[in-house]
Amino acid sequence: MKKNIYLIILFTGLLMAGCDQPEASPTPTLEAVEPTATVEPIPEPTLGPMGVFEEGDCPFSVPGDQTVECGFVVVPEDHENPDGPTIKLAVAVFKDQSDAHLPDPVIILSGGPGEKTVHNAPAITQAFAPIRQDRDLIIFDQRGVGLSEPALECPEVVQVSFELLDEPDTGIAMQESFDAVMACRDRLLSEGHNLSAYNTVQNAADVEAIRVALGYEQLNLWGGSYGSQLAQATMRDYPDGIRSTVIESVYPLEVSFVVDTNSTVPDAIMRLLATCTADEACDSAYPNLQEVLFEIIDRLNAEPVLVKVTNPLDGQSYDVLLSGDAVLGNLRVVLYLTPALPSVPQAIYDVYNGDYELMTQLTGLRFLFVDAVSRGTQYSVLCADDLIGRTIDEVFEARDAFPSQLVGQTDPALITEYSTFALCKMWGVDEADPWVKEPLVSDIPTLVLSGEFDPVTPPKFGKLVAGYLDNSFFFEMPGGGHSGESTTECALSITAAFIDDPTTAPDASCIAEMPGLVFDVPREVGDVILVPYTNDEVGVSGVVPAGWNEVSPGIFTRGNSVLDATALQIAIEPSMGAKELLVLLAEGYGLAEIPESTSERQANGLTWSLYAFEVQGVPRDLALAESDGGTLIVILRSETDERALLYEVVFLPIVDGLIPLQ
Structure with missing residues (x-):
């Protein structure tokens, strides 16, 4: 079964990612951390802050x-x-x-x-x-x-991030990234910005x-x-x-974010792997997960693979060099995004078996972060606040406590030369008290x-x-x-x-009652049982697939993670006819043309118009029917290799059973 990691547009203006979860995984027992520091008196601000609100559009x-x-x-x-x-x-x-x-x-x-x-x-x-x-x-x-x-934007850094996606030489990549940050600094200073004014x-x-x-x-x-x-x-x-x-x-x-993440990130990866091993279904599907991960990291560091990665924000594709350290970086990104966690074991095993599709999609998640922050401000805050009393030696001490596969294999000399410590020496802000x-x-x-x-x-x-x-x-x-x-x-x-x-x-x-982390494991696509469904808020009655997650009224996702993006929406639009709604949907999906109906279907006294189209290569099936209460809507998103089966066992039965509530 092929999957698509990216967010699903099911209805105009609605972005949706998969939610979770069926069975509980145990919450780890952590020792309570008692305060040990001697807390010194904090000086009070000398003046109350001043501000004036100016209303605008x-x-x-x-x-x-x-x-x-x-x-x-x-x-x-x-x-x-x-x-x-x-x-x-x-x-x-x-x-x-x-x-x-x-x-x-x-x-x-x-x-x-x-x-x-x-x-x-x-x-x-x-x-x-x-x-x-x-x-x-x-x-x-x-x-x-x-x-x-x-x-305080840094377009120089954003641009070089894209330019270096397929750069095989780590030293060149680190130097050019560092130089882009310095170019941003020089430009911001030339524009008259006081970088030391941007801190916590x-x-x-x-x-x-x-x-x-x-x-x-x-x-x-x-x-x-x-x-x-x-x-x-x-x-x-x-x-x-x-x-x-x-x-x-x-x-x-x-x-310190800069220092302490050198231990917290590999620790989180180890705990995630251990959770899969302790889970019978996950361990059965993906045995010896840590050993497999370490093997693919070593293999890809020795022989990186060039993959084609799509930016989920704009649909553009880029050649990206997938090294072992890039896989490690992907795991860090996934740990930021709770809905993606269940698919980590499958992504690791797919790479082990020579299938890079899922890991390629994980690589695409990095694009979500490239321009999500104003980097000039980020550097100013970190350089003012984060490194007080810390040293680069602490970074290396933290890294030495973990296997190299979990901290990356970058030359320590390069880390020293291009680290955040080195960046902050050059950024030029006043360190906070x-x-x-x-x-x-x-x-x-x-x-x-x-x-x-x-x-x-x-x-x-x-x-x-x-x-x-x-x-x-x-x-x-x-x-x-x-x-x-x-x-x-x-x-x-x-x-x-x-x-x-x-x-x-x-x-x-x-x-x-929360199920904890439930990993995605292989299953048969056709194992679908439909159960009765009525929702007064949605205004419809019919059937829906048992076990699918209702993440919002009338919106269902099949999987435990965003990597299984198969999803369904049923709804009724009381104030809009089918033709008008079709135009709105086409605009929302960014379609070049209004879809033509592929067929009609009679059910429950309703005449349904059926449509099929793709959005960025991913199939959608759409059904619209006008009733006394408004226009009924069914939308199914599926993967190409599953579409025909899901059309028969999910889409058409739901269309046949859907009626408006009186």
Whole structure:
């Protein structure tokens, strides 16, 4: 069975990735990490942050049922110099219109550092709808990021990332990447940007300035990854403006991303492999998984393979050299993306057996990260904050503790010459004061969430931070990676309960019901059983495949991971006829022409028009039928080699059984 890893467009404007999971894998027992550091007093900010809101047009299409205020919060470039130059922070406030409106909004602190957020605000708002609890939701781009002005972009780095995809010489690749960063630095400095003004202390002051400028008395912070570190800094510097905090994928103030990932990443890979070995079905399908992984890494480092990789963002294809270290890099990327974890054993074994398709798709996931952050800001923040008191020797000590297959085989001399330590010596920002690395001690109510397989902010980091917080609640999400677990139904319910009453432990009983990581194992495509389905929210009744995951009302995915992208949607559109809807769907899929009907089908007094077309080479089957309640819709996405069978055993039976609810 061939699979496609990329996101599925099932309906106009809807991006969907596969969710999980049938049976539980045990959550590993981790020792609680007790605070050991002596915490020094933290100097208080000398001035309250200043900011002014300037309303403007929203840089995205505002959903019809939303009221959104967009614009910029104008703040000093340096909050210690309020009369100096100013910068603009792009802000979007999704206003709550409920009768039970509450005055304290939720503000999203994004990761990176440097993650671009505002352009995707409607989707973020939809994902976090359950935690708003009758509150406004504030989404903003941090200073130097995305739509904020200025944005410290590094197109030089993005360009060279594509140019080096097939470069066989590691030294050349590292040198050219380093030179691209330096070219970006030179250009940003020539444009007059003060790179030393972009750090976590200034970011925390920006959060407070946004609160004041928008007129809120207190905020509920939600921060993930670097956003969790920013949340800690804001709690430290401006505690009076914070009602509660939720942090996930927790990045403690006192650790170093650059140094500590040299041990946390290989450790997460080892735990993932061990989980497969401990799972009877996975171990039976993919025995001796660690040995097989090490063998393919060694083999591909000796003889890399050139593969054709598609960028899931634009459909363009590139020649990419797949080495053993590239496979290792793919595993790190997958550990960032929870929905991709179940397919790791199959991807490893496929390469062992000479099939590179799945691993090629994993390689394509890297494109999602190439331009997701404003890299000039990322370098400025890391160079100011991350390396305080750390040395390159610690990097090598961490690497020496693991097999070479899990840390890469790059020459140590090249690592020294082109490492982040070397980059930061040249980037030219002021290193922050050492006190910014002190652990946060606070009594602000805080919810701490960690993913079981997080490669960069493992659960022990969440426990470390929670240990210093008097009013904290820590939960580990089974089967979770670095991102994705926070928007599961269970995590959202815990978060919503906490924000509703942050002084009381939230009901987390749903964690015990989570299946954990369920690996994809071989199965027969034709083993489909259809079961009755009725959904008042969708407005239809019929049948659906048993065991498929309903990830959203009327939307089903077959597999445990995004690598099995076979998916189904059933719906009814009450306000649009079939022809008009067909045009809208064609536009949403980016089709050059409106599809022609391949046939008609009579069922339940309805006349269905059937269509078949491809989107980026992947088959879609579509059925439309007008009824008194609106236009009924069935869409099936399948792989080319499975399409004929799924058409007969899934698509047509669902069409025959679907009726509108009266």
